[in-house]
Amino acid sequence: MENNKAEIKFSIIIPVYNTEKYLKKCLQSVLHQTYGNLEIIIIHDKSEDFSGDICDSYASRDERIMVFHREKGDVSSARNMGLDAATGDYIVFVDSDDWVELNFCEEMKKAIDVHEGADIIKADYFIEKGKTYPVKLFCRKISEIETAEEKELLQLDIFSRYYDTDYSCELKDREIDAGYVWAGAYRKELVSALRFQGRKAEDSLFNLYAVQGAGRIIYKPVPLYHYRQNNASASFRYNAGRKDEYLFHYKQCIRFIKKYKKNRKFQISLSIRMANNIIANINGTIAHPESPLHFAEKEQELKHLMNIPCYKKALKNVAGIKYFPMKKRLVFALLGMEWYGAVIALANMQWQVKMHLHK
Numbered sequence: 001m002e003n004n005k006a007e008i009k010f011s012i013i014i015p016v017y018n019t020e021k022y023l024k025k026c027l028q029s030v031l032h033q034t035y036g037n038l039e040i041i042i043i044h045d046k047s048e049d050f051s052g053d054i055c056d057s058y059a060s061r062d063e064r065i066m067v068f069h070r071e072k073g074d075v076s077s078a079r080n081m082g083l084d085a086a087t088g089d090y091i092v093f094v095d096s097d098d099w100v101e102l103n104f105c106e107e108m109k110k111a112i113d114v115h116e117g118a119d120i121i122k123a124d125y126f127i128e129k130g131k132t133y134p135v136k137l138f139c140r141k142i143s144e145i146e147t148a149e150e151k152e153l154l155q156l157d158i159f160s161r162y163y164d165t166d167y168s169c170e171l172k173d174r175e176i177d178a179g180y181v182w183a184g185a186y187r188k189e190l191v192s193a194l195r196f197q198g199r200k201a202e203d204s205l206f207n208l209y210a211v212q213g214a215g216r217i218i219y220k221p222v223p224l225y226h227y228r229q230n231n232a233s234a235s236f237r238y239n240a241g242r243k244d245e246y247l248f249h250y251k252q253c254i255r256f257i258k259k260y261k262k263n264r265k266f267q268i269s270l271s272i273r274m275a276n277n278i279i280a281n282i283n284g285t286i287a288h289p290e291s292p293l294h295f296a297e298k299e300q301e302l303k304h305l306m307n308i309p310c311y312k313k314a315l316k317n318v319a320g321i322k323y324f325p326m327k328k329r330l331v332f333a334l335l336g337m338e339w340y341g342a343v344i345a346l347a348n349m350q351w352q353v354k355m356h357l358h359k
Helices: 020-031 051-061 075-085 104-114 148-159 202-213 242-259 264-286 295-306 309-317 326-336 340-357
Strands: 010-016 038-045 065-070 090-093 120-129 131-135 184-187 217-228
Touching: 010 020, 010 051, 010 075, 010 104, 020 038, 020 051, 038 051, 038 075, 051 065, 065 075, 075 202, 090 104, 104 120, 104 184, 104 217, 131 217, 148 202, 148 264, 202 242, 242 264, 264 295, 264 309, 264 326, 264 340, 295 309, 295 340, 309 326, 326 340
Parallel strands: 010 038, 010 090, 038 065, 120 217
Antiparallel strands: 090 184, 120 131, 120 184
């Protein structure tokens, strides 16, 4: 059967929970796309604000919108639910506090038309953090990723953008790994059977398998997505279960490495990711202002964290890696000397500065 390019349909999946402040901007950017053959699948977890009402209001005005209301879950199960409901040829993921350029789908469509058989299309993006910062995904001149070597580099980049800084680009102190699922499109046939897993870094695990199965990956060096960093996001909230969530992700990554017989480069890159997770555990749980622990208890909690084998291994493997920002290298050095109290004190100071700046 002849492929009619005009019939390409995009399924845009948007998990929603407590984002009424940003949700209208997100939905407007999707509904006013210059390419209109799309469906918008909203998975709304029972919110404490008016997010659900906003979703229903927009759905009543545009038949392309489907809203699924459910009791609170996590973003992984929300996206999986969206994948099951999708009827489009390509899947697009958008977070409800972000927004896309009005020509996002049109640019995805152009890439698909030019590069027949494209399984994944990735684009550059903007970080919105008070100011707008454009971010390039790759430093090298890349348009297609097809060979095993090219796909391996991308997967290493998904594990950690610090692994090969000549390959990937980032903004100092605003690093984001290439594992995110937004700012791109995925052929449904490639990803419909894949599942998001866990509550942390679920994007990266999904992308590892997607890249593994992809034949042709297309890169558009144009920023088309706006990623909003705000204090209400999960990365800023206190989370007592963060350690277990990251350990679950680590186990899934090890399973991927073993399943596809990946080389030692992947072990090192995973260690770099786990070293970053040490920082996240310290700032987001142990030293978080909402932590109920006293200072001495925080020291003991950090000591226990650093006795977990994968974190001990990570700290050893990243020793001497110069690409980390100075603040992180200082923390790693203090951890290596087991100066846990100094690490907690430093994290407390950083939180005080952060809270002062966001008053």
